[in-house]
Amino acid sequence: MTNPVFDQNLQSLDVRSRDIFRAIVDSYLRDGEPLGSRNLSRMLPASLSPATVRNVMSDLEQLGLIYAPHISAGRLPTQKGLRFFVDAFMELGDLSEEERRTIDAQVKASGSGSTLEQMLTEASQMLSGMSRGAGLVVAAKNEVPLKHLEFIQLEPTRALAVLVSQNGDVENRIVELPPGVTTSQLMEASNFLNAHIVGRTLAEARAEVARLKAQTKTALDALSQDLVDKGLAVWSGGDGGLPATLIVRGRANLLENVTAEADIQLLRHLFEDLETKDGLMQLLDLAEGGSGVRIFIGSENKLFSLSGSSLVVAPYRDKDSRVVGALGVIGPTRLNYARIVPMVDYTAQMISRMLR
Template sequence: MASHDIPIGSSQISLADLSERSRDIFRQIVESYLTTGEPVGSRNVSRLLQVSLSPASVRNVMSDLEQLGLIYAPHTSAGRLPTELGLRFFVDALMQIGDINEADKRAIEAQVAGRGQSYDNVLTQASGLLSGLTRAAGVVLAAKQNVLLKHVEFVRLEPERALVVMVSEDGQVENRILPIPPGLPTSALTEASNFLNAHIRGKTLAEVRLELERALEAGRAELDQLTQKIVAAGFASWSGGDNDDRKLIVRGQSHLLDDLKALDDLERVRLLFDDLETRREVIDLLGRAERADGVRIFIGSENKLFSLSGSSTIIAPYRDSAGRIVGVLGVIGPTRLNYARVIPMVDYTAKVVSRMLSGQTGT
């Protein structure tokens, strides 16, 4: 990734501010943390370095790195951990991100790009796959308003209830139960279905909603009052309101319990679980990636939602056949995620999902 200046208080730090020795020691501290989650002391760092350096010399450099705000001592021990700022500096300036390996590529292709999958299934598979491969929580945010519609059907279930079935052009099927007036003739349901099917094909929910509102207000819809109410209620049932215009899929939260080191870790995971329950805020956070061209990384308190749990989020947008961003996917986990492996994995999964939604094949 490209190098960036990182703000430290009122000043800036760049790679040029660190000697080669400081970079090596800082890298060892971060990589040790990402592997073990534990603080590392000067003696262990000196053993890991390729050049011979005494623990005392390492301690001097660690003191300088601490002054810069890149590392800290979590307790009174001599061990050090990277700060959130240090992790950001490492990810942006020092980490080498390679290509996704062939085994992970094959796993993603096999699970996400299977033939004949519905829109819902593709997204669910993507979320579960990322969770399994990264041992974190996999998340997908789908913008339902961007789904292109194909067919609608009203089916009576009981005298006062009907089923509304919506089929999108990419194979997604949604069902809603709709209350209907007692004694409503079956012909009204048929007429409502025919009217909607004449207006919705190839349009998004937002486009259809606007067109129907205009048609009904202008009296251009040749429907009786009762059928108009069925059309409006049926459309509202799968348009959703502000809280239902996006679909959030979270898979694999249990992976976050796999590698707890202490009671402090358990408390952070509990806080993260609480954060994930605040659906609206998670959606708002993930929605910020919809304005990005590629992978976005939020570390710890860089996003307010996960600041208490000290979690990182790695997400990337995916697109439809017209090249429009229609959602985001990625992972949420501890700050010691394997960034070098997870970043290209999230990026590749987003590309595979985009290809599936575009009806394309190949790699």
């Protein structure tokens, strides 16, 4: 992706400035530590004095690409600098044959005889292990064709609504019952729903029942009609479908090598964000915004902006090429983007193939 600001910055940098900027970013991504002018002058291929390096670093600071975390320290890339580096300089690596085989074997093994959620959980765990970040998967279930719905009475005014999809996933919800509901009415409502939901997504089933409203009122008494409405409505998200499911594995990886209290506080913010279901669809929106892998650095990702984390995310698609979920890696801003991008991309492609 191109950005006029980055293009302008790139044009204003000579070869020496680019070399120094890349060295600072490379050092940060590798070690997470500020890089000073003296050490920089020793690392560069051209013979430059520390004073010359400091002058170039001052220019880079003026552009907002680097900053000094405290007085007399070296320099670190800013969020803007990281974005500039990713867009203008980063050379994507390629997965090794061993990594491809690992992803192929893991996805195929977890997809054989398993539910979709089990397969995605394994994918999340695998991404975490390979990236040393946290593996993240969002599954939007509202497009899955349905197989069966059943009411199981728990108390006089409460029942368990069990929804089974055709891929084997099972969802349970508690439904508040109207006073006076009998077991036979629960069965009557279940039978009516099952006659009209099989093979349809939840959104399609709701539309069909709404279309049959007059017939429904004739066929069912008032209490059973209410149960039919409740049986579909209990799963409704904001768009009339099943809510998205978030799967996160490897959170402990994010705690490795974190000692500063400020960094620990940022991770607390991140973990709180991951527990907030309200923002899950934002992740799908982020993934749908591009055809492939997208990188969000720090506050660019509004969902995790307080924690300053980075997110590498890609959509996966069903047999009709519709985006039905997203997967990726979340971690500190010093993620190894060049390695993680192809890893996330290939895993998303494999999941998509398994869903066809």
